[in-house]
Amino acid sequence: MMTSSSSSSSSSSSHPPPPPPPSPLIPTTILLLLCLPTLFYLAPHILPPPPPPPISFPDELQDLSLFRRATAAETHRNPSKSRLGSTNSKPKIAFLFLTNSNLHFYPLWERFFNPNNRSSRHLYTIYVHADPTVNPKITAPGGVFSDDRFITTAKKTHRGTATLIAAARRLLATAILDDPANQFFTLISQHCVPLHSFSYFYDTLFEVKQHQVAELRGLKYKSFIQIVKDDPYIWDRYNARGKNVMVPEVPFDRFRMGSQFFTLTRKHAVLVVKDRRLWKKFRLDCLKPNSCYPEEHYFPTLLSMGDPDGCSGFTLTRVNWTDSVDGHPHTYYPNEVSKELIYELRRSNHTMEYMFGRKFSPDCLQPLMDMADEVIFRD
Numbered sequence: 001m002m003t004s005s006s007s008s009s010s011s012s013s014s015h016p017p018p019p020p021p022p023s024p025l026i027p028t029t030i031l032l033l034l035c036l037p038t039l040f041y042l043a044p045h046i047l048p049p050p051p052p053p054p055i056s057f058p059d060e061l062q063d064l065s066l067f068r069r070a071t072a073a074e075t076h077r078n079p080s081k082s083r084l085g086s087t088n089s090k091p092k093i094a095f096l097f098l099t100n101s102n103l104h105f106y107p108l109w110e111r112f113f114n115p116n117n118r119s120s121r122h123l124y125t126i127y128v129h130a131d132p133t134v135n136p137k138i139t140a141p142g143g144v145f146s147d148d149r150f151i152t153t154a155k156k157t158h159r160g161t162a163t164l165i166a167a168a169r170r171l172l173a174t175a176i177l178d179d180p181a182n183q184f185f186t187l188i189s190q191h192c193v194p195l196h197s198f199s200y201f202y203d204t205l206f207e208v209k210q211h212q213v214a215e216l217r218g219l220k221y222k223s224f225i226q227i228v229k230d231d232p233y234i235w236d237r238y239n240a241r242g243k244n245v246m247v248p249e250v251p252f253d254r255f256r257m258g259s260q261f262f263t264l265t266r267k268h269a270v271l272v273v274k275d276r277r278l279w280k281k282f283r284l285d286c287l288k289p290n291s292c293y294p295e296e297h298y299f300p301t302l303l304s305m306g307d308p309d310g311c312s313g314f315t316l317t318r319v320n321w322t323d324s325v326d327g328h329p330h331t332y333y334p335n336e337v338s339k340e341l342i343y344e345l346r347r348s349n350h351t352m353e354y355m356f357g358r359k360f361s362p363d364c365l366q367p368l369m370d371m372a373d374e375v376i377f378r379d
Contacts, residue, residue: 052163054283054285059155059166062153063169066170066174066177067169067274070173070174070177073176073177074176074266089181090123092125093124093125093185094124094126094182094184095124095126095127095186095188096168096171096172096188097127097129097188098157098167098187099131099138100131100134100138100190101190102139102190103128103145106141107365108193108368110143110145111369111373112198115144120199120202123202124202125178125179126144126149127149127151127171127175129151129154130154131157133156160289160293160327161286162282162283162298164295165279165299168299172185175269176269176270176273182266183266184263184264184265184266185263185264185265188356191359191360192261192357192358192359192360193356193364193376194355194376195356195357196346196353196376196377197376197378197379200379204352205221221265222265222312223262223263223268223310223311223312224262224264224314224316226258226259226315227256227303227304228300233257235252237257237293240287242287245281249277249278249280250278254301256297256300257296257300258297258300259296261319262299262315263315267307267310268310268311271302271303278301293327314348317354317356318348318358320332320359329358331359331361332359332360332361334363334366334367337368339374342375342376
C-alpha cells in the first residue's frame with residue numbers, strides 16, 4: 001500500500017495540472033479597445049446632437065436693455081413724424097440680414113440697392129446680424145455692407161431655437177433706434193435673393209403711384225407676414241415644449257405658424273420689441289426638437305394676437321417646400337437658375353408678387369448676376 005501510494009504520488013508530481021483557462025474579460029477588453037476609434041467616429045452619426053445651450057442671463061439682460069431703449073425712443077418720438085405725408089422726409093425700408101455665414105450674394109444685393117442712384121440711396125437702410133462665434137469669422141464685404149452695418153449686439157444663433165427670435169428682435173430694435181424714417185422692416189437671410197429691383201419693391205410696398213390717394217383716405221399700411229392656423233402639424237408644434245406649457249398666455253386656438261421671413265410696419269416692429277409676455281413662453285426649451293421651430297411660430301402668433309387686421313397674412317419671400325429635407329426647404333443650384341425660374345418664383349396667389357426667393361446655394365451667384373439686368377431688375 002505504501003509503495004502504491006508513493007508511486008502514485010511520484011506519477012502525479014511528474015505531470016503538473018493544466019493551467020486555468022484564460023479569463024473571458026481579456027479578449028473582450030481587447031475588442032473594446034480596438035472598437036473605440038470606430039465608436040468615436042460613428043457616435044456623432046448615430047446619437048442625436050446635444051441640445052444647444054439656453055439663452056444666457058447676461059445676454060437676456062443686454063437684449064432687454066436694448067428693447068427698452070427702442071420702445072422708450074418710439075414712445076417719446078413726435079407722433080407726427082410717423083405719418084407718411086408730403087411734409088415729411090421719404091420713408092425708408094430697413095433691410096435686416098440675419099446670417100451665420102458670409103453674405104455670398106452681396107454683389108447681387110449691391111446691384112439691387114444701386115447706391116450710385118441718387119434717387120434711391122436715401123430710401124433704405126441695412127443692418128446685419130452676423131453670428132460672432134462662427135469660425136472663420138464673418139467679414140463685411142464692403143460697399144453697402146460696410147462694417148458699420150453689422151450690429152454690435154449680435155449673438156450666437158442655433159437653428160430651431162429661440163435664439164433666432166432674439167436675433168430678429170435685435171435687428172428690429174437697432175433699426176428702430178437708428179432711424180425714425182425706417183417705416184418697413186424686411187428680414188432677409190444669406191440664402192435669399194431679390195426677384196425684382198429695389199425701386200419696384202419700394203413703389204409697390206408704399207403704393208407710390210397711389211400715394212396721394214392713400215393720404216386722402218388715410219390708408220393704413222399692413223405687415224406682410226404669413227399667418228397659418230390650419231396645418232396638420234400645428235398641434236405637434238404647439239406641444240413641442242410639453243403639453244399645456246403654453247397656457248394661459250398662448251391657448252391653442254391662438255397659436256399660429258408662418259414663414260420666418262417677413263416685412264413689418266414700424267408699428268408692428270415696435271410691438272415685437274416691446275413684447276415680454278409671449279417671449280417668456282417661446283424662449284422655453286423644446287422637448288421635441290423635430291416639431292419646434294420657434295422663429296416660425298412666435299412672430300405669426302404675436303402679431304395675430306396683437307393686431308390681426310394689420311397683417312396681410314402672407315409673406316413676400318417665396319420658399320419651395322415641395323421636397324424639403326430635415327426641415328430645410330428645396331435648395332436651388334446653378335443648373336436650375338434661369339429666367340423661367342425667376343418668373344415662376346415671382347408668381348403669387350395674392351395681390352402682390354413675391355419680392356424675394358430662397359433658398360439658393362452660393363454657387364448660384366454667377367448665373368444670377370448674368371441675368372441681373374435683363375431679367376431680375378428689369379421690371
